[in-house]
Amino acid sequence: GEKMRQIPKEVIEEVERLREEIEYHNYRYYVLNDPVITDEEYDRLMRRLIELERMYPELVTPDSPTQRVGGKVLEGFKTVKHSVPMLSLDNTYNEEEIIEFDKRVKKTLQESEVEYVAELKIDGVSIALRYENGRFVLGATRGDGVEGEDVSENVKTIRSVPLRLRKPLTIEVRGEIYMPVDEFKRLNEEREEEGLPPFANPRNAAAGTLRQLNTALVASRRLDSFIYYVVHPENYGLKTQWEALQFLKEIGFKVNPHSRLCKNIQEVIEYWREWKERKRELDYWVDGVVVKVNRFDFQKVLGETSKAPRWAIAFKFPAEQART
């Protein structure tokens, strides 16, 4: 066989340094929305890495930032079993029902006051992301909750999804992949020009994109992410959902900035009223608020049914007339 070519040490070092640097600037730009270099400087770094990986293909790794531009056409998606089922949420539609939820929670816990975390319910596609020693290894759709589709190659093209965490953790997290409204509008204009039917809404556009077998096409569309859930949070010393959200941000995920820690259900209702009106300020669609008991020990006591947790519920916004 071909003799294993010796790769100069300085090349290996330059490739590793470029990767770290590029992923750091990705994090600054797409997660913190606070870049510290210009696009030209970023492109120069990326072009240099692409050039070195072309000269030394054996250096390419699945979590290299060059994998974000796609370029594979997949045969299909493998099925993957979720580590723990991805549950859905029961719904409530008005203040009376959310107060009933609070009463049930307090009764089961035998607690007079229960803290909640209120989080915007993103109208997108649920996703599970797995990392081994800090490196991205799997992106899976929810599917039927027990099994989903391995859409890793497509997820890699989503700039706000880190390919390497800021800590070398082996962890699974969950969240939502969504299409920003202005990207949704641009894409539908493009489809009209191509004589293709427009997507009905950003959720369908995100779902349709994530199911594409041509990864370059996925990379050409601006999908984004919000991560809001740590699988087995006790393994990372986390005691509450509020801590979990800070932890997710610290290790490199994009976390929705509008979540609120509520000391009781009244504050949840105030949050819901506020965002029922303010949601049009957002550049993504939301269809309600997810209300979660904050303490993980209380979540454990409350448990879950086969379909949904008893410690969380969706507090939906009133359905509007069909949105334009």
Ligand SMILES: NC(=O)c1cnc(N)c2cc(Br)sc12
């Ligand atoms: N913040 C959250 O927990 C959240 C946000 N957006 C969503 N579409 C969902 C769905 C489930 Br299930 S949880 C959740």
